[in-house]
Amino acid sequence: MTEWIETSALVLAKCASNDPWFPNPSQAMVIAWAEIFSTSHLTREDLLAGVTRAYRTEDAGYRPLPASIVKHARAGYFESLADLPDERRESMEDAAHALMEIGIQPPDAHKYVRRIVLGRTPPFQLTTEQDTEFRDILAERQAIKSMPPKPLDVSRAFHRPTPSKASDAQP
Structure with missing residues (x-):
C-alpha cells in the first residue's frame, strides 16, 4: 500500500x-x-x-x-x-508471440510489449536467458520476413495428364 x-x-x-x-x-x-x-x-x-x-x-x-x-x-x-502505425502494431504482435514461445502467458506478453512500445516501464523483467531467447526468436522472424517470397509455380496447378492411348485411360 x-x-x-x-x-x-x-x-x-x-x-x-x-x-x-x-x-x-x-x-x-x-x-x-x-x-x-x-x-x-x-x-x-x-x-x-x-x-x-x-x-x-x-x-x-x-x-x-x-x-x-x-x-x-x-x-x-x-x-x-x-495512434501507433500498423507496422508498429504488427511488430508488437510478433514480439508478443515470441514472448509466448519462451513461456510468458499471453496476457502478460501483450502487456509487456504494449508498455515497452509506449516507452513505459514493463510489468516484469526478463531473465538474461529469456532475453537472449526472445531476441533470437525475433531475429529469426525478421530474417524470414526479409526473405523474398518463393515464386508460385502455377504451370502444373490445373494440369490433368491426358492419356496418350485409350488403354491408359481409366474406366
Missing part, C-alpha cells in the same frame, strides 16, 4: 501544480485516493499521464477526483496504442 500512497501523493501534487486552487491534500485524502488507484490496475506512469490528459482535455474549472484520473489514464493509454 505504501507504493500506492506515494503514487497518490504524486498525482495530487501534479494536480496542484496544474491548478493553483487545488486544495493541499490531507493524509486522509492521500490514502483515500491511494485506495482507488490500487484497484485500477494502472501504474504510476499511467496515472500521472492521466493527470496531464485530464487537465489538457477538460474544460476550465475541472475538479479532479480519483475515478476521473483513472478514466483519463485508461483513455490516454488506449489512445496512445490506437
Whole structure:
C-alpha cells in the first residue's frame, strides 16, 4: 500500500501544480485516493499521464477526483496504442508471440510489449536467458520476413495428364 500512497501523493501534487486552487491534500485524502488507484490496475506512469490528459482535455474549472484520473489514464493509454502505425502494431504482435514461445502467458506478453512500445516501464523483467531467447526468436522472424517470397509455380496447378492411348485411360 505504501507504493500506492506515494503514487497518490504524486498525482495530487501534479494536480496542484496544474491548478493553483487545488486544495493541499490531507493524509486522509492521500490514502483515500491511494485506495482507488490500487484497484485500477494502472501504474504510476499511467496515472500521472492521466493527470496531464485530464487537465489538457477538460474544460476550465475541472475538479479532479480519483475515478476521473483513472478514466483519463485508461483513455490516454488506449489512445496512445490506437495512434501507433500498423507496422508498429504488427511488430508488437510478433514480439508478443515470441514472448509466448519462451513461456510468458499471453496476457502478460501483450502487456509487456504494449508498455515497452509506449516507452513505459514493463510489468516484469526478463531473465538474461529469456532475453537472449526472445531476441533470437525475433531475429529469426525478421530474417524470414526479409526473405523474398518463393515464386508460385502455377504451370502444373490445373494440369490433368491426358492419356496418350485409350488403354491408359481409366474406366
